[in-house]
Amino acid sequence: MKLSTLAASVVALSACLFGSTAAVAQDAQPASGPVKNIVLVHGAWVDGSGWKPVYEILTRDGYHVTMVQEPLTSLEADVDATKRVLDLQNGPTILVGHSxxxxxxxxxxxxxxxxxxxxVAAHxxxxxxxxxxxxxxxxxxxxQQPGAIKKTADGYTYLTRADFPKDFAADLPLNQAKFEAQSQILTAAQVFTTPLTAAAWTSKPSWGIVAGDDKIINPDLERWYYARAKSHTTVIPGASHSVYESRPQQVAAVIEDAAKHAQK
Incomplete structure (x- = not known):
């Protein structure tokens, strides 16, 4: 083979290999653009069904939405339940938590x-x-309301049935609030006093919703959390702790904003 022909072959092969390597490297880069997977995590005393209004909006808008049902027996067990659902997601995911x-x-x-x-009105x-x-x-x-939170002999807590509607769900229809009061999931007291071993907000972008009339978590505490985490913060005036049920359009809008901008 002539030297000129050999040189041309080497150049062509090098260009081919470079192109293939670049393509592989491009494929290996993290995906960008809107995130399509959303995982919703409920809080104490309730279950994942309360997310239904938000779920319906997000799925209508094309998102793949999954609710976690935590056992509420320990922080470790609840984190494990959430990680199981995250393992099932097929790519980048926005993780949402209430309370x-x-x-x-x-x-x-x-x-x-x-x-x-x-x-969402969360710690x-x-x-x-x-x-x-x-x-x-x-x-x-x-x-600060004496007797509002009760504890069973084996260490599980619940909100008194009479106080639940006005404390947890003041802006929901009364019949719905009463039903939720009667369907509470008793929650281990230890979940509220277990120190965290990781804090994802220190390394990942976050968004925060302040429920303006929250009686379960002080709205000022919510503001403090989100300011410390440098979260994109939205205040919903007049909203109760059940903001995810009473104001689903506004909550869904914040989640969708996170999905559109988390990877930018």
Missing amino acids: YGGSIITEAGVHPNVVGLVY APAVGEDEGTLGKGKPSFTA
Whole structure:
């Protein structure tokens, strides 16, 4: 083979190999653009069915939405339940938590599928902190209401049936609030006092919703959490702790904003 022909062959082969390597490298890069997977995590005393209004909006808008049903027996068990659902996602995911669910997503959010966090009237402790201690610094209306929170002999908590509608769900229809009061999932007291071992908001973008008339978590505590985490914060005036049920359009809009911008 002539030297000129050999040189041309080497150049052509090198260009082919470079192109293939570049294509592989491009394929290996993280996906960008809107995220399509959303995982919703409920808080204490309730279950995942409360997310239905938000779920319906998000699925209508083309998102793949999954609810986690935590056992509410320990923070570790609830984080594990969330990670199982995250393992089933087929790509980048926005992880959303309400109330105590904020502590869960803070720890579970280190999962590699999670690219953004959304806190809905939620706690967001740091490593070594627990929401019970932080709540004492900015106590809620409910926390200062004697007898509102009861505990069973084996250490599970619930909100008194009479107080639930006005404390947890003041802006829901009364019949719905009464039903939720009667269908509470008793929650282990230890979940509120277990220190976190990870805090995903320190390394991943976050969004936060303040429920303006929240009686379960002090709205000022919610603001403090989100300011510390440098979250994109939305305040919904007049909303109760059940903001995800009473104002689903506004909550869904924040989640969709996170999905569109988390990877930018």
